[in-house]
Amino acid sequence: MRLQLCTWPEVEAYLNRSTGIIMPVGSTEQHGPNGFIGTDALCPELIAGAMAEVLDVMIAPTINVGMAQHHLGFPGSMALRPTTLIAVVCDMVKSLSLHGFDRFFFINGHGGNIPTMQAAFAEIYAERSFRDAGGREPQVRCELYNWWRTKDVSKIADEEFGEAEGRHATPSEVSLTYYGYPQDAERVRATPMTPKLAPLGTIYDAEDYRRRFPDGRIGSDPSLATGEIGKRLLAGSAEELTAKYEAFLKEA
Numbered sequence: 001m002r003l004q005l006c007t008w009p010e011v012e013a014y015l016n017r018s019t020g021i022i023m024p025v026g027s028t029e030q031h032g033p034n035g036f037i038g039t040d041a042l043c044p045e046l047i048a049g050a051m052a053e054v055l056d057v058m059i060a061p062t063i064n065v066g067m068a069q070h071h072l073g074f075p076g077s078m079a080l081r082p083t084t085l086i087a088v089v090c091d092m093v094k095s096l097s098l099h100g101f102d103r104f105f106f107i108n109g110h111g112g113n114i115p116t117m118q119a120a121f122a123e124i125y126a127e128r129s130f131r132d133a134g135g136r137e138p139q140v141r142c143e144l145y146n147w148w149r150t151k152d153v154s155k156i157a158d159e160e161f162g163e164a165e166g167r168h169a170t171p172s173e174v175s176l177t178y179y180g181y182p183q184d185a186e187r188v189r190a191t192p193m194t195p196k197l198a199p200l201g202t203i204y205d206a207e208d209y210r211r212r213f214p215d216g217r218i219g220s221d222p223s224l225a226t227g228e229i230g231k232r233l234l235a236g237s238a239e240e241l242t243a244k245y246e247a248f249l250k251e252a
Helices: 008-015 038-051 082-097 111-131 149-159 171-180 182-188 206-212 226-248
Strands: 021-025 104-107 139-146
Touching: 021 082, 021 226, 038 104, 038 171, 038 226, 082 104, 104 111, 104 226, 111 139, 139 226, 149 171, 149 226, 171 182, 171 206, 171 226
Parallel strands: 021 104, 104 139
Antiparallel strands: none
């Protein structure tokens, strides 16, 4: 169930059955010559949808823009400051907790979000620990799962791509979006890339990134991406995260 496609009575009825909600979070940033700018938001969104096919679960609107200032040298990329993302996450959680949601299962698609998301959770817990509202803050729990670190995804990526998986604009994430959006994939999949395997290295600010990695890739060869592999990645990650979500709801 997608929250934005529900009516308020439907949400109220859902809360009588469950107080858990999936929160997809990603980024809007370049993903090389043949990867969608929305890749990091599209991947967790697709996985959440697959989980909802087997679970009675509510899916919140995706947080599409994340902490990605280092990508701003590439047209179309957008970013939030860490403090802004923290505020967005805190306000979304607090809004939903007012109505009775208390288990927030974040599926993340962007590595750059991880420290900021953890800081946001710390801020949420601190409000209750310090009794900022006089002890009336709802008791909530937040978990963050990075879809690309699930066991099946790691295994498939190693088997199919090996060292060509790289660090950014990976064939795994591109494959998953190609499966989800095949018509758009046909438009961009044959874009030439030189060298075939992008170099590795350290990045700092946006200008430095564009200078070191002019086509946006880091250590990857996303020309290997296919929708068929993406289908397997989706199934594997959704299966593991479904089990983790069910366990999360049962925690005492």
